[in-house]
Amino acid sequence: QVQLQESGPGLVKPSQTLSLTCTVSGGSISSGSYYWSWIRQPAGKGLEWIGRIYTSGSTNYNPSLKSRVTISVDTSKNQFSLKLSSVTAADTAVYYCARDTEFPPNYYGMDVWGQGTTVTVSS
Amino acid sequence: QSALTQPASVSGSPGQSITISCTGTSSDVGGYNYVSWYQQHPGKAPKLMIYEVSNRPSGVPDRFSGSKSGNTASLTISGLQAEDEADYYCSSYTSSSTVVFGGGTKLTVL
Numbered sequence: 001q002v003q004l005q006e007s008g009p010g011l012v013k014p015s016q017t018l019s020l021t022c023t024v025s026g027g028s029i030s031s032g033s034y035y036w037s038w039i040r041q042p043a044g045k046g047l048e049w050i051g052r053i054y055t056s057g058s059t060n061y062n063p064s065l066k067s068r069v070t071i072s073v074d075t076s077k078n079q080f081s082l083k084l085s086s087v088t089a090a091d092t093a094v095y096y097c098a099r100d101t102e103f104p105p106n107y108y109g110m111d112v113w114g115q116g117t118t119v120t121v122s123s
Numbered sequence: 124q125s126a127l128t129q130p131a132s133v134s135g136s137p138g139q140s141i142t143i144s145c146t147g148t149s150s151d152v153g154g155y156n157y158v159s160w161y162q163q164h165p166g167k168a169p170k171l172m173i174y175e176v177s178n179r180p181s182g183v184p185d186r187f188s189g190s191k192s193g194n195t196a197s198l199t200i201s202g203l204q205a206e207d208e209a210d211y212y213c214s215s216y217t218s219s220s221t222v223v224f225g226g227g228t229k230l231t232v233l
Contacts, residue, residue: 037222039169046126046227047161047169047212060220063124096168100222107216109159109174116168 002027004097004114012091012121018084022097022114029078030055035100036080037110038071040093048093052100053080087121094118127152127213127225134231140201143228145213146194151223153194157216160189160198163227164209172211173198200230208232 008020022036029036037052051061053071061069065084073080084091094116101108128146135141145152145160152158158176161169171180173189176196186207188199196215200207213225 039224047163047214047224049214049222049224052222060222062221063219107155107157107159107175108180109171109214110161110169111171111174111180113168113170 002099002112004099004112006095006097006114006117008117008119010118010120012087012119013123014088014121015086018082018087018091018119018121020082020095020097020117020119021079022081024078024080024099028075029073029080030075033101033103035060035102036071036073037098037100038082039096039098039110040091041096041116042090042093050082050084050095089121092119092121124151124217124219124221124223127215127223129211129213129225129228131226132229132231134233135200135203136233137203137205139203140199141203141230142200143198143211143213143230145196145198145215145225147196147215147223148194150218151215152191152196154218155216156191158189158191158196159214160187161212161214162207162209163212169212203232205232 035052038050070083096116097114098110099112160173163169177189
């Protein structure tokens with residue numbers, strides 16, 4: 001049973017870089033045709049897809065965030081990470097990591113989610 | 124990319140059926156059978172309910188069903204139960220190899 005757990009600072013100052021890590025347990029991050037994704041949700045609002053990384057290292061990003069986002073993977077630690085630069089109060093949200101399962105031509109959706117971590121951008 | 128369009132809220136009585144729509148474009152919903160639906164209870168992480176338009180993951184009750192016509196996908200919940208009260212989000216793969224979510228729909232069980 002694969003589980004995901006987000007970790008990182010809960011408070012980030014404006015203009016700084018938000019850094020979060022998602023640790024995968026119960027399975028190898030390198031096995032299978034999985035994308036590893038980041039999604040966020042401002043308080044009281046909807047879900048926003050941030051981006052994802054394949055185990056090969058290839059990435060896809062939300063065009064609206066692409067200039068500020070970097071997603072990377074560390075297979076030795078079974079982790080993947082999110083960096084969001086030049087943050088503002090608008091980046092305050094609950095950040096989720098998720099497993100996005102795709103075995104072409106099939107797409108099975110984001111079937112495993114972390115519990116989420118709250119990040120506040122404030123001085 | 125623009126968010127998929129969902130109604131802000133829907134409601135129904137226990138035992139009834141409700142349908143939530145999710146409208147996109149030919150570059151996302153209409154172009155691929157890669158529409159998913161997620162259920163989110165307050166303070167909890169989203170849960171996958173439907174993938175590939177109409178498929179249910181193991182453990183999801185068959186009261187939940189999905190369909191698609193053109194650029195609009197739909198989630199139908201039949202035999203509404205109190206525990207179905209939650210927010211529901213659709214998502215779709217896009218022609219840019221990205222994923223886009225809908226704005227979310229709050230389901231109230233009266």
